[in-house]
Amino acid sequence: MKVGFVGTGTMGSLLIEAFVSSGALEPSQINVSNRNFSKAQTVANRHPGIQAKTANAECAIGCNVVFLCVKPLEFKKVVDELLPVVRPEQLIVSITSPVMIEYLEEFMPCKIAKVIPSVTNSVLSGATLCIYGSRVEDEDRSRLESLLSHISQPLQIEESYTRIVSDISSCGPAFFACLLEQFIDAAVYETGISKDEATSVASAMLLGTGLLLTEGGLTPADVQAKVAVPGGITAQALRLLRRETEGVFNRLIQTTHAKFDEDVEKVSTAFYGKEVNGQ
Template sequence: MNVGFIGIGSMGSLLIDSFIGSGALKPSQITASNRTISKAKILAERHPGLLVAASNREAAFGSDIVFLCIKPLEFKKVIEELRGTLQPHQIIVSITSPVLLSQLEDWLPCKVAKIIPSITNYLFCGATLCMFGRRITDADKHLLNSMLSHISTPLAIEEQHTRIVSDLSSCGPAFMAFVLQKFIDAAVEETGIPRDEALIIASAMLSGTGQLLTEGGMTPETLQSRVAVPGGITAKALALLDRELDGVFNAVIRATHAKYNEDLEHVAVSLYGKEVNGS
Protein backbone atom coordinates (compact mmCIF):
# COMPACT_ATOMS: atom_id res chain seq x y z
CA MET A 1 0.00 0.00 0.00
CA ASN A 2 1.24 3.48 -0.90
CA VAL A 3 0.12 6.57 1.01
CA GLY A 4 0.47 10.20 -0.04
CA PHE A 5 0.52 13.19 2.27
CA ILE A 6 -0.20 16.68 0.98
CA GLY A 7 0.73 19.19 3.64
CA ILE A 8 3.12 18.27 6.44
CA GLY A 9 2.51 21.00 8.97
CA SER A 10 1.89 20.25 12.63
CA MET A 11 -0.78 17.57 12.16
CA GLY A 12 0.43 16.16 8.85
CA SER A 13 3.92 15.51 10.21
CA LEU A 14 2.45 14.13 13.45
CA LEU A 15 0.42 11.59 11.48
CA ILE A 16 3.46 10.54 9.46
CA ASP A 17 5.62 10.21 12.59
CA SER A 18 2.89 8.21 14.32
CA PHE A 19 2.15 5.87 11.43
CA ILE A 20 5.84 5.10 11.03
CA GLY A 21 6.55 4.88 14.77
CA SER A 22 3.64 2.52 15.35
CA GLY A 23 4.60 0.25 12.46
CA ALA A 24 1.43 1.01 10.50
CA LEU A 25 3.52 2.22 7.56
CA LYS A 26 7.11 2.00 6.44
CA PRO A 27 8.80 5.22 5.27
CA SER A 28 9.11 3.73 1.78
CA GLN A 29 5.31 3.54 1.57
CA ILE A 30 4.93 7.30 2.04
CA THR A 31 5.22 10.13 -0.48
CA ALA A 32 4.89 13.66 0.87
CA SER A 33 4.52 17.09 -0.69
CA ASN A 34 4.49 20.46 0.97
CA ARG A 35 4.25 24.08 -0.10
CA THR A 36 7.71 24.57 1.41
CA ILE A 37 9.63 21.60 0.03
CA SER A 38 12.48 22.02 2.51
CA LYS A 39 10.13 20.83 5.28
CA ALA A 40 9.44 17.66 3.32
CA LYS A 41 13.17 17.09 2.88
CA ILE A 42 13.73 17.46 6.64
CA LEU A 43 10.98 14.90 7.23
CA ALA A 44 12.64 12.52 4.76
CA GLU A 45 15.93 12.88 6.63
CA ARG A 46 14.14 11.89 9.82
CA HIS A 47 12.54 8.90 8.08
CA PRO A 48 14.99 7.51 5.50
CA GLY A 49 13.11 5.99 2.60
CA LEU A 50 10.25 8.49 2.64
CA LEU A 51 9.81 10.02 -0.81
CA VAL A 52 9.60 13.78 -1.32
CA ALA A 53 7.29 14.80 -4.15
CA ALA A 54 7.95 17.90 -6.21
CA SER A 55 4.22 18.55 -6.61
CA ASN A 56 0.88 17.61 -5.08
CA ARG A 57 0.00 15.65 -8.19
CA GLU A 58 3.15 13.59 -7.79
CA ALA A 59 2.28 12.84 -4.16
CA ALA A 60 -1.18 11.66 -5.19
CA PHE A 61 -0.21 9.70 -8.29
CA GLY A 62 -0.07 5.98 -7.55
CA SER A 63 -1.09 6.38 -3.90
CA ASP A 64 -3.88 4.18 -2.60
CA ILE A 65 -4.72 6.73 0.11
CA VAL A 66 -3.99 10.45 0.03
CA PHE A 67 -4.17 12.53 3.21
CA LEU A 68 -4.99 16.20 2.71
CA CYS A 69 -3.49 18.02 5.71
CA ILE A 70 -4.01 21.58 4.53
CA LYS A 71 -5.80 24.74 5.63
CA PRO A 72 -9.44 25.31 4.59
CA LEU A 73 -8.78 28.07 2.08
CA GLU A 74 -6.01 26.07 0.38
CA PHE A 75 -8.47 23.38 -0.67
CA LYS A 76 -9.71 24.82 -3.93
CA LYS A 77 -6.21 25.24 -5.35
CA VAL A 78 -5.13 21.77 -4.24
CA ILE A 79 -8.18 19.86 -5.42
CA GLU A 80 -8.07 21.67 -8.76
CA GLU A 81 -4.53 20.33 -9.08
CA LEU A 82 -5.56 16.81 -8.14
CA ARG A 83 -8.90 16.28 -9.88
CA GLY A 84 -7.30 15.32 -13.20
CA THR A 85 -4.85 12.94 -11.53
CA LEU A 86 -6.98 11.00 -9.08
CA GLN A 87 -8.63 7.72 -10.08
CA PRO A 88 -11.97 6.31 -8.82
CA HIS A 89 -10.30 3.59 -6.72
CA GLN A 90 -8.17 6.05 -4.72
CA ILE A 91 -9.19 7.35 -1.30
CA ILE A 92 -8.80 10.99 -0.31
CA VAL A 93 -8.76 11.57 3.45
CA SER A 94 -9.21 15.16 4.59
CA ILE A 95 -8.29 16.20 8.13
CA THR A 96 -9.81 19.68 7.67
CA SER A 97 -13.14 19.80 9.48
CA PRO A 98 -14.85 22.75 7.67
CA VAL A 99 -14.47 21.03 4.28
CA LEU A 100 -17.52 18.81 3.85
CA LEU A 101 -17.62 15.32 2.39
CA SER A 102 -20.25 16.43 -0.13
CA GLN A 103 -17.94 19.22 -1.33
CA LEU A 104 -15.06 16.80 -1.84
CA GLU A 105 -17.35 14.42 -3.72
CA ASP A 106 -18.51 17.29 -5.92
CA TRP A 107 -14.96 18.17 -6.90
CA LEU A 108 -13.14 14.85 -6.97
CA PRO A 109 -13.73 11.61 -8.91
CA CYS A 110 -12.49 9.31 -6.16
CA LYS A 111 -13.60 8.02 -2.77
CA VAL A 112 -13.50 10.49 0.10
CA ALA A 113 -13.34 10.34 3.87
CA LYS A 114 -12.66 12.78 6.66
CA ILE A 115 -10.88 12.23 9.95
CA ILE A 116 -10.25 14.38 12.99
CA PRO A 117 -6.93 13.31 14.53
CA SER A 118 -5.63 14.38 17.93
CA ILE A 119 -2.22 15.25 19.30
CA THR A 120 -2.69 12.24 21.60
CA ASN A 121 -2.20 10.03 18.52
CA TYR A 122 1.50 10.89 18.77
CA LEU A 123 1.67 8.41 21.65
CA PHE A 124 -0.65 5.95 19.88
CA CYS A 125 -3.61 6.75 22.11
CA GLY A 126 -6.76 8.83 22.13
CA ALA A 127 -9.37 8.75 19.38
CA THR A 128 -9.43 9.45 15.68
CA LEU A 129 -12.88 10.57 14.57
CA CYS A 130 -13.93 9.14 11.20
CA MET A 131 -16.53 10.17 8.62
CA PHE A 132 -17.05 8.40 5.31
CA GLY A 133 -18.38 9.56 1.96
CA ARG A 134 -20.98 7.72 -0.12
CA ARG A 135 -18.42 6.00 -2.37
CA ILE A 136 -16.50 4.43 0.51
CA THR A 137 -17.02 0.67 0.75
CA ASP A 138 -16.92 -1.56 3.82
CA ALA A 139 -13.51 -2.78 2.63
CA ASP A 140 -12.28 0.84 2.47
CA LYS A 141 -13.54 1.48 6.01
CA HIS A 142 -11.74 -1.63 7.22
CA LEU A 143 -8.52 -0.50 5.55
CA LEU A 144 -8.64 2.99 7.07
CA ASN A 145 -9.67 1.74 10.51
CA SER A 146 -6.84 -0.82 10.46
CA MET A 147 -4.32 1.94 9.77
CA LEU A 148 -5.73 4.32 12.33
CA SER A 149 -6.02 1.63 15.03
CA HIS A 150 -2.22 1.55 15.20
CA ILE A 151 -2.20 5.10 16.55
CA SER A 152 -5.63 5.56 18.14
CA THR A 153 -9.13 4.26 18.67
CA PRO A 154 -11.02 5.01 15.43
CA LEU A 155 -14.56 6.20 16.14
CA ALA A 156 -17.18 6.67 13.43
CA ILE A 157 -19.20 9.86 13.90
CA GLU A 158 -21.87 11.79 12.02
CA GLU A 159 -20.50 14.74 10.08
CA GLN A 160 -23.11 17.04 11.64
CA HIS A 161 -21.33 16.54 14.98
CA THR A 162 -17.89 17.41 13.60
CA ARG A 163 -17.38 20.56 15.63
CA ILE A 164 -18.38 19.35 19.07
CA VAL A 165 -16.49 16.06 18.83
CA SER A 166 -13.47 18.04 17.60
CA ASP A 167 -13.78 20.26 20.68
CA LEU A 168 -13.74 17.20 22.92
CA SER A 169 -11.11 15.11 21.14
CA SER A 170 -8.84 17.40 19.14
CA CYS A 171 -9.03 20.77 20.92
CA GLY A 172 -9.64 19.15 24.31
CA PRO A 173 -5.98 18.35 25.06
CA ALA A 174 -5.09 22.03 24.63
CA PHE A 175 -8.03 23.10 26.81
CA MET A 176 -7.07 20.65 29.58
CA ALA A 177 -3.40 21.65 29.29
CA PHE A 178 -4.44 25.30 29.70
CA VAL A 179 -6.40 24.50 32.87
CA LEU A 180 -3.46 22.49 34.21
CA GLN A 181 -1.08 25.35 33.40
CA LYS A 182 -3.25 27.77 35.39
CA PHE A 183 -3.39 25.29 38.29
CA ILE A 184 0.42 25.00 38.29
CA ASP A 185 0.87 28.78 37.97
CA ALA A 186 -1.36 29.32 41.01
CA ALA A 187 0.47 26.65 43.03
CA VAL A 188 3.82 28.32 42.34
CA GLU A 189 2.50 31.83 43.03
CA GLU A 190 0.65 30.96 46.23
CA THR A 191 3.13 28.56 47.84
CA GLY A 192 6.53 28.97 46.19
CA ILE A 193 6.78 25.31 45.20
CA PRO A 194 9.37 24.92 42.40
CA ARG A 195 7.62 24.99 39.04
CA ASP A 196 9.39 21.87 37.75
CA GLU A 197 8.24 19.91 40.78
CA ALA A 198 4.65 21.16 40.46
CA LEU A 199 4.64 20.27 36.75
CA ILE A 200 5.78 16.69 37.40
CA ILE A 201 3.21 16.14 40.12
CA ALA A 202 0.31 17.73 38.23
CA SER A 203 1.14 15.93 34.97
CA ALA A 204 1.26 12.57 36.73
CA MET A 205 -2.07 13.41 38.34
CA LEU A 206 -3.65 14.21 34.98
CA SER A 207 -2.32 11.00 33.44
CA GLY A 208 -3.69 8.94 36.32
CA THR A 209 -7.02 10.72 36.16
CA GLY A 210 -7.32 9.87 32.48
CA GLN A 211 -6.71 6.20 33.26
CA LEU A 212 -9.37 6.23 35.99
CA LEU A 213 -11.88 7.67 33.51
CA THR A 214 -11.04 5.06 30.86
CA GLU A 215 -9.49 1.85 32.16
CA GLY A 216 -10.82 2.44 35.66
CA GLY A 217 -14.40 2.75 34.46
CA MET A 218 -15.14 5.86 36.52
CA THR A 219 -17.23 8.80 35.37
CA PRO A 220 -16.25 12.39 36.22
CA GLU A 221 -19.06 12.43 38.78
CA THR A 222 -18.02 9.19 40.52
CA LEU A 223 -14.37 10.25 40.59
CA GLN A 224 -15.28 13.51 42.34
CA SER A 225 -17.46 11.70 44.86
CA ARG A 226 -14.66 9.23 45.64
CA VAL A 227 -12.14 12.03 46.30
CA ALA A 228 -14.33 14.66 47.97
CA VAL A 229 -15.41 13.99 51.56
CA PRO A 230 -18.55 16.02 52.47
CA GLY A 231 -17.42 19.15 54.29
CA GLY A 232 -13.78 18.45 53.50
CA ILE A 233 -11.09 20.42 51.68
CA THR A 234 -11.74 18.96 48.22
CA ALA A 235 -15.49 19.50 48.52
CA LYS A 236 -14.99 23.14 49.47
CA ALA A 237 -12.67 23.70 46.49
CA LEU A 238 -15.07 21.93 44.12
CA ALA A 239 -17.90 24.20 45.27
CA LEU A 240 -15.75 27.23 44.46
CA LEU A 241 -14.88 25.83 41.03
CA ASP A 242 -18.55 25.14 40.33
CA ARG A 243 -19.39 28.78 41.06
CA GLU A 244 -16.46 30.35 39.24
CA LEU A 245 -16.58 28.16 36.13
CA ASP A 246 -20.34 28.25 35.67
CA GLY A 247 -20.96 28.82 31.95
CA VAL A 248 -17.27 28.99 31.00
CA PHE A 249 -17.25 25.85 28.87
CA ASN A 250 -20.59 26.77 27.31
CA ALA A 251 -18.91 29.96 26.16
CA VAL A 252 -15.90 27.97 24.89
CA ILE A 253 -18.18 25.75 22.79
CA ARG A 254 -20.08 28.76 21.44
CA ALA A 255 -16.77 30.37 20.45
CA THR A 256 -15.46 27.30 18.62
CA HIS A 257 -18.78 26.82 16.83
CA ALA A 258 -18.89 30.45 15.74
CA LYS A 259 -15.41 30.15 14.23
CA TYR A 260 -16.33 26.84 12.59
CA ASN A 261 -19.42 28.37 11.00
CA GLU A 262 -17.28 31.22 9.64
CA ASP A 263 -14.87 28.68 8.17
CA LEU A 264 -17.74 26.69 6.62
CA GLU A 265 -18.95 29.83 4.87
CA HIS A 266 -15.48 30.81 3.68
CA VAL A 267 -14.85 27.33 2.26
CA ALA A 268 -18.21 27.29 0.47
CA VAL A 269 -17.54 30.71 -1.04
CA SER A 270 -14.08 29.61 -2.09
CA LEU A 271 -15.36 26.47 -3.80
CA TYR A 272 -18.65 27.63 -5.29
CA GLY A 273 -18.94 31.40 -5.02
CA LYS A 274 -21.27 33.48 -2.89
CA GLU A 275 -24.39 32.88 -4.93
CA VAL A 276 -24.48 29.20 -3.91
CA ASN A 277 -25.04 30.23 -0.31
CA GLY A 278 -27.68 32.75 -1.18
CA SER A 279 -25.43 35.73 -0.43
Protein backbone atom coordinates in the same frame (compact mmCIF):
# COMPACT_ATOMS: atom_id res chain seq x y z
CA MET B 1 -0.32 -0.13 0.61
CA LYS B 2 0.98 3.24 -0.51
CA VAL B 3 -0.06 6.38 1.39
CA GLY B 4 0.38 10.00 0.35
CA PHE B 5 0.44 13.10 2.54
CA VAL B 6 -0.27 16.42 0.87
CA GLY B 7 0.88 18.94 3.45
CA THR B 8 3.63 18.37 6.01
CA GLY B 9 2.72 21.05 8.53
CA THR B 10 1.98 20.39 12.20
CA MET B 11 -0.72 17.75 11.80
CA GLY B 12 0.59 16.21 8.60
CA SER B 13 4.02 15.70 10.16
CA LEU B 14 2.44 14.42 13.37
CA LEU B 15 0.52 11.72 11.49
CA ILE B 16 3.57 10.68 9.48
CA GLU B 17 5.74 10.43 12.60
CA ALA B 18 3.06 8.47 14.46
CA PHE B 19 2.45 6.02 11.63
CA VAL B 20 6.17 5.36 11.22
CA SER B 21 7.00 5.13 14.94
CA SER B 22 4.06 2.79 15.57
CA GLY B 23 5.07 0.49 12.74
CA ALA B 24 1.79 1.10 10.90
CA LEU B 25 3.72 2.21 7.81
CA GLU B 26 7.23 1.71 6.55
CA PRO B 27 8.88 4.88 5.22
CA SER B 28 9.00 3.31 1.77
CA GLN B 29 5.18 3.24 1.75
CA ILE B 30 4.92 7.03 2.10
CA ASN B 31 4.90 9.90 -0.40
CA VAL B 32 4.89 13.50 0.87
CA SER B 33 4.49 16.92 -0.70
CA ASN B 34 4.24 20.48 0.52
CA ARG B 35 3.86 23.87 -1.14
CA ASN B 36 7.35 24.50 0.27
CA PHE B 37 9.29 21.51 -1.04
CA SER B 38 12.08 21.92 1.52
CA LYS B 39 9.61 21.07 4.28
CA ALA B 40 8.61 17.87 2.53
CA GLN B 41 12.27 17.01 2.02
CA THR B 42 12.96 17.59 5.72
CA VAL B 43 10.35 14.97 6.60
CA ALA B 44 11.85 12.57 4.07
CA ASN B 45 15.34 13.14 5.46
CA ARG B 46 14.18 12.15 8.94
CA HIS B 47 12.92 8.81 7.63
CA PRO B 48 14.99 7.45 4.74
CA GLY B 49 12.65 5.76 2.31
CA ILE B 50 9.94 8.42 2.34
CA GLN B 51 9.60 9.96 -1.12
CA ALA B 52 9.36 13.77 -1.17
CA LYS B 53 7.54 14.92 -4.31
CA THR B 54 7.78 18.36 -5.86
CA ALA B 55 4.10 18.47 -6.86
CA ASN B 56 0.92 17.47 -5.04
CA ALA B 57 -0.33 15.54 -8.07
CA GLU B 58 2.89 13.54 -8.14
CA CYS B 59 2.44 12.74 -4.45
CA ALA B 60 -0.99 11.21 -5.07
CA ILE B 61 -0.06 9.03 -8.06
CA GLY B 62 -0.01 5.35 -7.16
CA CYS B 63 -1.30 5.85 -3.61
CA ASN B 64 -4.20 3.86 -2.17
CA VAL B 65 -4.89 6.53 0.44
CA VAL B 66 -4.05 10.23 0.26
CA PHE B 67 -4.30 12.46 3.33
CA LEU B 68 -4.97 16.12 2.59
CA CYS B 69 -3.37 18.00 5.50
CA VAL B 70 -3.85 21.56 4.35
CA LYS B 71 -5.60 24.68 5.64
CA PRO B 72 -9.25 25.31 4.69
CA LEU B 73 -8.60 28.08 2.19
CA GLU B 74 -5.87 26.06 0.44
CA PHE B 75 -8.22 23.16 -0.28
CA LYS B 76 -9.75 24.24 -3.58
CA LYS B 77 -6.30 24.84 -5.09
CA VAL B 78 -5.08 21.43 -3.93
CA VAL B 79 -8.22 19.72 -5.25
CA ASP B 80 -7.70 21.35 -8.64
CA GLU B 81 -4.09 20.14 -8.68
CA LEU B 82 -5.10 16.56 -7.89
CA LEU B 83 -8.03 16.26 -10.31
CA PRO B 84 -5.98 15.20 -13.35
CA VAL B 85 -4.44 12.22 -11.53
CA VAL B 86 -7.03 11.04 -8.99
CA ARG B 87 -8.60 7.67 -9.75
CA PRO B 88 -12.04 6.34 -8.62
CA GLU B 89 -10.54 3.57 -6.48
CA GLN B 90 -8.40 5.96 -4.42
CA LEU B 91 -9.44 7.12 -0.95
CA ILE B 92 -8.88 10.82 -0.35
CA VAL B 93 -8.89 11.70 3.36
CA SER B 94 -9.31 15.29 4.49
CA ILE B 95 -8.16 16.20 8.00
CA THR B 96 -9.65 19.70 7.75
CA SER B 97 -12.99 19.91 9.59
CA PRO B 98 -14.64 22.90 7.79
CA VAL B 99 -14.28 21.21 4.37
CA MET B 100 -17.52 19.33 3.89
CA ILE B 101 -17.47 15.85 2.36
CA GLU B 102 -20.21 16.84 -0.10
CA TYR B 103 -17.90 19.52 -1.55
CA LEU B 104 -15.12 17.01 -2.17
CA GLU B 105 -17.49 14.37 -3.59
CA GLU B 106 -18.88 16.90 -6.02
CA PHE B 107 -15.46 18.01 -7.26
CA MET B 108 -13.53 14.72 -7.11
CA PRO B 109 -14.37 11.37 -8.76
CA CYS B 110 -12.93 9.19 -6.00
CA LYS B 111 -13.82 7.95 -2.52
CA ILE B 112 -13.86 10.62 0.19
CA ALA B 113 -13.43 10.46 3.95
CA LYS B 114 -12.66 12.93 6.69
CA VAL B 115 -10.47 12.18 9.70
CA ILE B 116 -9.97 14.54 12.64
CA PRO B 117 -6.71 13.64 14.42
CA SER B 118 -5.50 14.81 17.83
CA VAL B 119 -2.13 15.81 19.22
CA THR B 120 -2.52 12.78 21.52
CA ASN B 121 -1.99 10.57 18.47
CA SER B 122 1.70 11.50 18.65
CA VAL B 123 1.95 9.27 21.75
CA LEU B 124 -0.28 6.62 20.11
CA SER B 125 -3.26 7.57 22.24
CA GLY B 126 -6.58 9.39 22.08
CA ALA B 127 -9.12 9.19 19.29
CA THR B 128 -9.27 9.91 15.59
CA LEU B 129 -12.71 10.86 14.35
CA CYS B 130 -13.82 9.21 11.10
CA ILE B 131 -16.51 10.44 8.70
CA TYR B 132 -17.23 8.69 5.42
CA GLY B 133 -18.62 9.78 2.09
CA SER B 134 -21.24 7.93 0.05
CA ARG B 135 -18.72 6.10 -2.18
CA VAL B 136 -16.68 4.59 0.66
CA GLU B 137 -17.13 0.84 1.00
CA ASP B 138 -16.63 -1.46 3.98
CA GLU B 139 -13.22 -2.50 2.69
CA ASP B 140 -12.13 1.16 2.57
CA ARG B 141 -13.34 1.78 6.12
CA SER B 142 -11.55 -1.30 7.35
CA ARG B 143 -8.29 -0.31 5.65
CA LEU B 144 -8.35 3.24 7.02
CA GLU B 145 -9.40 2.31 10.55
CA SER B 146 -6.84 -0.48 10.69
CA LEU B 147 -4.18 2.11 9.87
CA LEU B 148 -5.50 4.60 12.41
CA SER B 149 -5.83 1.95 15.13
CA HIS B 150 -2.03 1.85 15.41
CA ILE B 151 -1.98 5.43 16.71
CA SER B 152 -5.43 5.96 18.23
CA GLN B 153 -8.94 4.72 18.79
CA PRO B 154 -10.84 5.34 15.53
CA LEU B 155 -14.38 6.57 16.20
CA GLN B 156 -16.97 6.93 13.45
CA ILE B 157 -19.15 10.02 13.85
CA GLU B 158 -21.79 11.94 11.90
CA GLU B 159 -20.46 14.96 10.04
CA SER B 160 -23.05 17.19 11.74
CA TYR B 161 -21.24 16.58 15.04
CA THR B 162 -17.77 17.27 13.66
CA ARG B 163 -17.28 20.51 15.56
CA ILE B 164 -18.42 19.44 19.02
CA VAL B 165 -16.58 16.10 18.91
CA SER B 166 -13.49 17.91 17.65
CA ASP B 167 -13.80 20.34 20.57
CA ILE B 168 -13.62 17.40 22.96
CA SER B 169 -11.10 15.18 21.16
CA SER B 170 -8.77 17.54 19.31
CA CYS B 171 -9.09 20.89 21.09
CA GLY B 172 -9.64 19.32 24.50
CA PRO B 173 -5.95 18.62 25.18
CA ALA B 174 -5.19 22.34 24.77
CA PHE B 175 -8.18 23.38 26.89
CA PHE B 176 -7.28 21.12 29.80
CA ALA B 177 -3.57 21.87 29.48
CA CYS B 178 -4.53 25.54 29.87
CA LEU B 179 -6.46 24.76 33.05
CA LEU B 180 -3.61 22.61 34.34
CA GLU B 181 -1.11 25.40 33.63
CA GLN B 182 -3.21 27.82 35.70
CA PHE B 183 -3.40 25.27 38.52
CA ILE B 184 0.39 24.84 38.47
CA ASP B 185 1.06 28.60 38.34
CA ALA B 186 -1.28 29.17 41.28
CA ALA B 187 0.47 26.45 43.30
CA VAL B 188 3.84 28.08 42.63
CA TYR B 189 2.59 31.58 43.48
CA GLU B 190 0.69 30.62 46.63
CA THR B 191 3.17 28.17 48.19
CA GLY B 192 6.61 28.60 46.62
CA ILE B 193 6.80 25.03 45.33
CA SER B 194 9.07 24.82 42.29
CA LYS B 195 7.35 24.90 38.93
CA ASP B 196 9.14 21.73 37.81
CA GLU B 197 7.95 19.81 40.86
CA ALA B 198 4.39 21.09 40.59
CA THR B 199 4.32 20.27 36.88
CA SER B 200 5.59 16.74 37.50
CA VAL B 201 2.98 16.03 40.17
CA ALA B 202 0.14 17.64 38.18
CA SER B 203 1.03 15.77 34.98
CA ALA B 204 1.11 12.43 36.80
CA MET B 205 -2.24 13.31 38.37
CA LEU B 206 -3.79 14.03 34.97
CA LEU B 207 -2.48 10.77 33.54
CA GLY B 208 -3.86 8.83 36.49
CA THR B 209 -7.21 10.56 36.24
CA GLY B 210 -7.41 9.67 32.55
CA LEU B 211 -6.78 6.02 33.40
CA LEU B 212 -9.53 6.09 36.04
CA LEU B 213 -11.93 7.43 33.41
CA THR B 214 -10.93 4.85 30.80
CA GLU B 215 -9.44 1.64 32.15
CA GLY B 216 -10.94 2.24 35.60
CA GLY B 217 -14.44 2.59 34.20
CA LEU B 218 -15.30 5.61 36.34
CA THR B 219 -17.32 8.63 35.24
CA PRO B 220 -16.24 12.20 36.02
CA ALA B 221 -18.93 12.27 38.72
CA ASP B 222 -17.55 9.01 40.19
CA VAL B 223 -14.04 10.47 40.45
CA GLN B 224 -15.32 13.57 42.25
CA ALA B 225 -17.38 11.45 44.64
CA LYS B 226 -14.41 9.23 45.49
CA VAL B 227 -12.15 12.21 46.24
CA ALA B 228 -14.54 14.70 47.83
CA VAL B 229 -15.57 13.63 51.34
CA PRO B 230 -18.71 15.55 52.40
CA GLY B 231 -17.63 18.59 54.42
CA GLY B 232 -13.99 18.04 53.54
CA ILE B 233 -11.34 20.18 51.85
CA THR B 234 -11.96 18.89 48.31
CA ALA B 235 -15.73 19.31 48.59
CA GLN B 236 -15.34 22.93 49.67
CA ALA B 237 -12.89 23.63 46.84
CA LEU B 238 -15.20 21.96 44.28
CA ARG B 239 -18.03 24.28 45.28
CA LEU B 240 -15.76 27.25 44.58
CA LEU B 241 -14.62 25.75 41.26
CA ARG B 242 -18.15 25.10 40.03
CA ARG B 243 -19.27 28.58 41.01
CA GLU B 244 -16.35 30.34 39.35
CA THR B 245 -16.47 28.31 36.12
CA GLU B 246 -20.24 28.20 35.66
CA GLY B 247 -21.05 28.61 31.96
CA VAL B 248 -17.43 28.89 30.84
CA PHE B 249 -17.56 25.74 28.70
CA ASN B 250 -20.85 26.81 27.14
CA ARG B 251 -19.15 30.01 26.04
CA LEU B 252 -16.11 28.06 24.86
CA ILE B 253 -18.27 25.83 22.64
CA GLN B 254 -20.16 28.85 21.31
CA THR B 255 -16.80 30.41 20.38
CA THR B 256 -15.47 27.36 18.54
CA HIS B 257 -18.76 26.87 16.69
CA ALA B 258 -18.86 30.50 15.58
CA LYS B 259 -15.33 30.22 14.17
CA PHE B 260 -16.20 26.91 12.51
CA ASP B 261 -19.27 28.41 10.81
CA GLU B 262 -17.12 31.31 9.59
CA ASP B 263 -14.57 28.89 8.13
CA VAL B 264 -17.27 26.77 6.46
CA GLU B 265 -18.62 29.88 4.76
CA LYS B 266 -15.15 30.81 3.50
CA VAL B 267 -14.56 27.29 2.17
CA SER B 268 -17.97 27.32 0.47
CA THR B 269 -17.06 30.57 -1.23
CA ALA B 270 -13.71 29.13 -2.34
CA PHE B 271 -15.40 26.11 -3.93
CA TYR B 272 -18.56 27.68 -5.33
CA GLY B 273 -18.08 31.44 -5.21
CA LYS B 274 -21.01 31.80 -2.78
CA GLU B 275 -22.47 30.38 0.42
CA VAL B 276 -23.94 26.88 0.15
CA ASN B 277 -26.98 25.42 1.96
CA GLY B 278 -27.23 28.49 4.13
CA GLN B 279 -23.82 27.82 5.70
